[in-house]
Amino acid sequence: MSKSETLIPDKGVYDDAIAKQAWSTRDIYSPYAKQAYATQVFWGDTHLHTALSVDSTIFGATLGVEDAYRFARGEEVRASSGQRVKLSRPLDFLVVADHAEALGTMDEMLKGNPEMMKDPTLKRWRELFNSGPAGAQEAYTEMNAASTEGTTPEALKDPKLFRTIWDNYIKTGDRFNEPGRFTALLGYEYTSNYKTNNLHRVVIYRDSGERVRQNLPFSALDSENPEELWKSLQGYEAKTGGQVLAIPHNGNMSGGMMFALSTFAGEPLTEAWAKERARWEPLYEITQMKGDGEAHPMLSPNDEFADYETWDKLTIGGLPNSPKNYPFEYARSALKNGLALEAKLGTNPFKFGFIGSTDSHTALPAVEEDNFFGKHSGVEPSAKRMMNPVAKVRDQVVLGWEMAASGYAGVWATENTREALWDALKRKEVYATTGPRIIVRFFGGWDFVEQDAHTRRPAQAGYAKGVPMGGDLHKAPKGKVPTFLVAALKDPIGGNLDRYQIVKGWMDAKGKLHEKVYDVAWSGDRKPGKDGKLPAVGNTVDVKEATWTNTIGATELIAVWKDPDFNPEQPAFYYGRVIEIPTPRWTAYDAKYFGLQMPPEVPMTTQERAYTSPIWYTPKG
Amino acid sequence: MLEFEYARSALKNGLKLEKEVGVNPYKLGMIGSTDTHTALSTADEDNFFGKVSIHEPNATRAMHPYMENPELDLKIMGWEQTASGYAAVWATENTREAIFDAMERRETYATTGPRMIVRFFGGWDFEAQDANNRMPARIGYGKGVPMGGDLRNAPAGKAPTFLVAALKDPIGANLDRYQIVKGWMDGEGELHEKVYDVAWSGDRRPGEDGKLPPVGNTVDVKEATWTNAIGAHELIAVWKDPDFSPDQKAFYYGRVIEIPTPRWTAYDAKYFDLKLPDEVSMTTQERAYTSPIWYTP
Numbered sequence: 001m002s003k004s005e006t007l008i009p010d011k012g013v014y015d016d017a018i019a020k021q022a023w024s025t026r027d028i029y030s031p032y033a034k035q036a037y038a039t040q041v042f043w044g045d046t047h048l049h050t051a052l053s054v055d056s057t058i059f060g061a062t063l064g065v066e067d068a069y070r071f072a073r074g075e076e077v078r079a080s081s082g083q084r085v086k087l088s089r090p091l092d093f094l095v096v097a098d099h100a101e102a103l104g105t106m107d108e109m110l111k112g113n114p115e116m117m118k119d120p121t122l123k124r125w126r127e128l129f130n131s132g133p134a135g136a137q138e139a140y141t142e143m144n145a146a147s148t149e150g151t152t153p154e155a156l157k158d159p160k161l162f163r164t165i166w167d168n169y170i171k172t173g174d175r176f177n178e179p180g181r182f183t184a185l186l187g188y189e190y191t192s193n194y195k196t197n198n199l200h201r202v203v204i205y206r207d208s209g210e211r212v213r214q215n216l217p218f219s220a221l222d223s224e225n226p227e228e229l230w231k232s233l234q235g236y237e238a239k240t241g242g243q244v245l246a247i248p249h250n251g252n253m254s255g256g257m258m259f260a261l262s263t264f265a266g267e268p269l270t271e272a273w274a275k276e277r278a279r280w281e282p283l284y285e286i287t288q289m290k291g292d293g294e295a296h297p298m299l300s301p302n303d304e305f306a307d308y309e310t311w312d313k314l315t316i317g318g319l320p321n322s323p324k325n326y327p328f329e330y331a332r333s334a335l336k337n338g339l340a341l342e343a344k345l346g347t348n349p350f351k352f353g354f355i356g357s358t359d360s361h362t363a364l365p366a367v368e369e370d371n372f373f374g375k376h377s378g379v380e381p382s383a384k385r386m387m388n389p390v391a392k393v394r395d396q397v398v399l400g401w402e403m404a405a406s407g408y409a410g411v412w413a414t415e416n417t418r419e420a421l422w423d424a425l426k427r428k429e430v431y432a433t434t435g436p437r438i439i440v441r442f443f444g445g446w447d448f449v450e451q452d453a454h455t456r457r458p459a460q461a462g463y464a465k466g467v468p469m470g471g472d473l474h475k476a477p478k479g480k481v482p483t484f485l486v487a488a489l490k491d492p493i494g495g496n497l498d499r500y501q502i503v504k505g506w507m508d509a510k511g512k513l514h515e516k517v518y519d520v521a522w523s524g525d526r527k528p529g530k531d532g533k534l535p536a537v538g539n540t541v542d543v544k545e546a547t548w549t550n551t552i553g554a555t556e557l558i559a560v561w562k563d564p565d566f567n568p569e570q571p572a573f574y575y576g577r578v579i580e581i582p583t584p585r586w587t588a589y590d591a592k593y594f595g596l597q598m599p600p601e602v603p604m605t606t607q608e609r610a611y612t613s614p615i616w617y618t619p620k621g
Numbered sequence: 622m623l624e625f626e627y628a629r630s631a632l633k634n635g636l637k638l639e640k641e642v643g644v645n646p647y648k649l650g651m652i653g654s655t656d657t658h659t660a661l662s663t664a665d666e667d668n669f670f671g672k673v674s675i676h677e678p679n680a681t682r683a684m685h686p687y688m689e690n691p692e693l694d695l696k697i698m699g700w701e702q703t704a705s706g707y708a709a710v711w712a713t714e715n716t717r718e719a720i721f722d723a724m725e726r727r728e729t730y731a732t733t734g735p736r737m738i739v740r741f742f743g744g745w746d747f748e749a750q751d752a753n754n755r756m757p758a759r760i761g762y763g764k765g766v767p768m769g770g771d772l773r774n775a776p777a778g779k780a781p782t783f784l785v786a787a788l789k790d791p792i793g794a795n796l797d798r799y800q801i802v803k804g805w806m807d808g809e810g811e812l813h814e815k816v817y818d819v820a821w822s823g824d825r826r827p828g829e830d831g832k833l834p835p836v837g838n839t840v841d842v843k844e845a846t847w848t849n850a851i852g853a854h855e856l857i858a859v860w861k862d863p864d865f866s867p868d869q870k871a872f873y874y875g876r877v878i879e880i881p882t883p884r885w886t887a888y889d890a891k892y893f894d895l896k897l898p899d900e901v902s903m904t905t906q907e908r909a910y911t912s913p914i915w916y917t918p
Contacts, residue, residue: 029668029678029892030663030668030670030678031667031668032668370755454841454844454846455844455846456792456846456847489791489792490791490854492788492789492791493755493788496854542753545753545754547753547754547755548755549753550853550854550855554849555789555795555849555854556849
C-alpha cells in the first residue's frame with residue numbers, strides 16, 4: 001500500500017490547488033501531523049487601546065502597550081483601578097490599536113514631558129488631570145474646544161514627538177511578537193468622527209516594524225474621509241512592499257454612513273469605489289463593547305435572536321440616531337445591499353467577513369462575562385459602574401450596564417505568526433464571538449452528504465469538497481444546490497450550545513433583497529413548531545449566584561445542510577451563527593460580587609454567540 | 622501474586638503496614654505516562670505510535686506479537702498495547718520547581734490519554750451548595766484538601782465530604798461517571814474496598830444491585846468514530862461517605878470514566894483496512910485516576 005507522506009509547503013493562502021493537495025494529506029496516519037489547511041483557531045483581540053489613546057487617559061487608564069501585551073499573553077497585571085486581573089486563558093494574538101490622532105501625546109503630557117511643560121496651557125491641563133475626575137473633565141472640555149478652535153498648543157502636535165512615540169509603539173510590538181507562541185500584529189485606529197458619525201477603522205499590518213515605521217499612521221487629522229485612508233494604505237504598500245488592511249467597526253453609531261449607498265461626498269457609488277472598499281476592508285468588526293452589529297430587530301423582525309446587545313440610540317458624537325439609518329449600519333443588511341450593488345456595479349463593495357473584538361480602552365481585553373473590566377478605566381469593576389455613564393456626550397447618556405462584554409476574533413490559520421494570521425484575516429477565514437472560545441467550522445460546497453458529518457474531523461471533508469468561511473461558490477452545477485458542512489465545539493469552560501443556524505440573504509429576480517434564518521443543528525430532541533421555530537433551549541441560570549449548569553444544550557453540533565430554497569440565478573450569501581445556552585451576563589457577576597440590587601431593566605442573562613464569515617454564491621462563473 | 626502488583630491493593634496494604642510499622646510506605650499518588658520507546662509521547666487512540674518503533678503504525682502491528690516466550694507458549698500481541706497515558710499536574714506555573722513540588726505533594730492525577738480536568742477535594746464541611754459553582758477550587762481549597770492530601774481525627778459527629786468535579790477533554794469524549802474508590806481497614810485489621818458512583822450523566826438510576834446502568838455506546842467501529850450524544854460535558858457533586866467510621870483508616874480516590882470511544886485498534890483497522898479477529902477489543906472507556914486523600918484517625 002503506498003501512502004503519500006508529502007507535506008504541502010505552507011503558503012499561508014487558501015486556494016483550490018492547495019485544497020486538492022490537502023486531501024492527499026489524509027494519507028498521513030497521524031491526524032495531527034501538519035495539514036495544508038488551517039487546523040487551528042487562534043484567539044485574539046484586533047482592537048485594544050492603551051494609555052496611549054487620548055480618550056483612555058481621560059478615563060483614567062494608566063496601563064501602556066507593554067502591560068497590554070503581558071496581559072494578553074496570560075500574565076496577571078494590576079488594572080488602572082489597582083485591581084488584580086488575569087485572563088482565564090491567554091490570547092494567541094493582539095493588535096494594540098491606539099487612536100492615531102494625537103497618539104501618546106496625552107500620556108506624555110501626564111508624565112510631564114519637559115518640552116510640553118514649558119507651555120502654560122499644557123502644564124495647566126496636566127494639573128487639572130491630576131486633580132481628579134472633575135478636573136480631568138474640565139481639561140477634556142478645554143482640549144476639545146481648543147481642537148475645534150484650532151488653538152491646540154503646538155507642543156502637543158510636535159511631529160518629532162509623534163515620530164518618537166510611533167517608533168516606540170512599533171518597537172514594543174516587535175519585541176513582544178514571538179512567532180509560534182504569541183503574535184503582536186502591528187496596527188492603529190483611524191478615528192474619523194465626521195459629523196459625529198463613527199467611521200472608525202482599525203488598520204492592521206502584515207509586516208514587522210522595519211516596514212511599518214516607514215510611514216506615520218494616517219489619522220482623521222489628515223482626513224476624515226475613509227477613502228483617503230485607503231489611498232494612504234495603497235501608498236504604504238507601494239512604498240514598502242508590505243501589506244495592510246482596515247477593519248471598520250460600530251456602524252451602529254455611524255448615523256447610517258458605515259454602509260451608505262453613496263460615497264463620502266454623497267456621490268453615487270462606482271465600480272472603482274466598490275473595488276477599493278472591498279480591497280482594503282475585507283472584514284467588519286461585528287461585535288464589541290459598544291454593541292453588537294450583526295442585525296437589528298427592526299430590520300429582522302422574524303429573527304428572535306436579532307436583538308442582541310443593541311446600541312442604536314446615538315452616533316459616536318452623541319447625536320440621536322434614527323431608524324432610517326439602520327439599513328446602512330448593520331452587517332446583515334449591508335451584506336444584502338452588497339448583492340444589489342454587485343448587480344449594479346459589477347463588484348460587491350460589502351463583501352466582508354466577521355471578527356469580534358473588544359475596543360477596550362483599559363489595555364485589558366477582558367470580555368469574559370465573569371471577568372469584565374469594562375470599556376474604559378472609568379468603568380472597571382466597582383459597585384457604581386452599573387449605573388454610571390459609560391458615555392456622556394452632550395446631554396446623551398449610555399449607562400454602564402449597557403456595555404456588552406464582547407468580543408473576540410477567531411482566526412483559522414496554519415500557525416501563530418503575523419503572516420499566517422494576517423493571511424487568514426485577508427481571506428476571511430475568521431469569525432467573531434461575543435467572548436466564548438467556541439470552535440466553529442463552516443464549509444460550503446455542492447456535494448456534502450450526510451455521511452460527511454459523521455466524523456470528528458470535519459475539516460478533511462470540508463476542504464476537500466468545499467470552501468471554508470469567507471469563500472465563494474460560483475455558478476451552480478446543473479441540478480445542484482449549495483450544501484454546507486457545519487460544526488461547532490463549545491468553549492470547554494463555557495456554556496453548552498443551543499443551536500447552529502445558517503443565515504441566508506439573497507436577491508430575487510426583481511432585485512428585491514431577502515433574508516432567512518435556518519436552524520440546522522441543535523441540542524436535544526426539540527422539534528420545530530408550526531411556525532418553523534425551534535423551541536427555546538431552556539435556562540439553568542441562577543442569577544443570584546451568577547452561575548449555571550451545563551445540563552441542557554450540546555457540547556458539540558455537526559450537520560450537513562442543503563439549501564431548500566435555492567435558485568441558481570439568484571446571488572446569495574450564507575453565514576453561520578452559533579448560539580450558546582443562557583448564562584449569567586456580566587451584570588449578574590457584578591450584582592453578586594458587589595451585593596447589588598439591579599433595576600429591572602438591566603439584563604442579567606445572555607446567550608453568547610459566534611458569527612462566521614459568510615460564503616457567497618454568485619450565479620456567474 | 623496480583624495483590625502485590627496493583628495500586629489499589631497496595632494502597633490497602635499500606636493502611637495495614639502503617640499500623641504495623643508506624644509509617645505507610647505505600648502512600649502513593651497517581652500519574653500516568655507512556656513508557657514509549659519511540660521518542661514519541663502518543664497516548665491518543667487516534668494517533669498511537671506504539672510502544673516501540675517496530676510497532677509504529679503499519680498494517681501488521683496489531684497481529685504481530687509484542688512479546689513472546691515460545692518455551693511457555695506465551696505471547697502478548699501487538700493489539701494488546703495500551704494507548705496510555707499522561708500525567709496531569711495541578712501547579713501554579715509551568716516550571717521545573719512548580720511541577721516537581723506538585724508531584725512531591727501528590728497533587729497529580731493519571732489519565733489513559735484524554736486531557737480531562739479533574740478536581741478532588743476532601744474535607745469535613747462540604748455541602749450540596751458548594752457544587753453549585755463553576756469555580757470548585759475556591760471552595761475546595763477553602764474548606765478542604767486537594768488530591769494527595771490528608772484528613773485526620775474526624776471532628777465529633779462528622780464524616781468526610783468530597784467536592785468532586787470533572788470537565789471532559791474538549792476534543793475528546795463526554796463523561797460517563799465520576800466514582801470514588803474507598804479502601805479501609807476495619808477494627809479487626811481486615812482490608813476492604815468499595816466503589817461509589819457519585820456523579821453521572823443523564824437521569825440514570827442505580828439498579829437493585831446498587832450499580833448504575835451503563836451509559837450506552839455510540840461508537841461506529843468501522844468508521845472509527847463516535848458522537849457525544851450521550852454522556853456529560855462536566856460532572857460536579859458533593860459526596861459524603863455513608864459508611865464512615867472515625868476509628869478506621871481509609872483512603873479515597875476519584876475515578877472518572879468516559880463514554881465508549883474507538884480504541885486505537887479501530888483506527889488502525891479503518892486506516893489499514895484490516896479485518897481484526899474477534900478477540901481484539903475495538904472500543905474503550907478511557908479514564909482518569911486521582912491521587913488519593915487519606916483519612917487517619
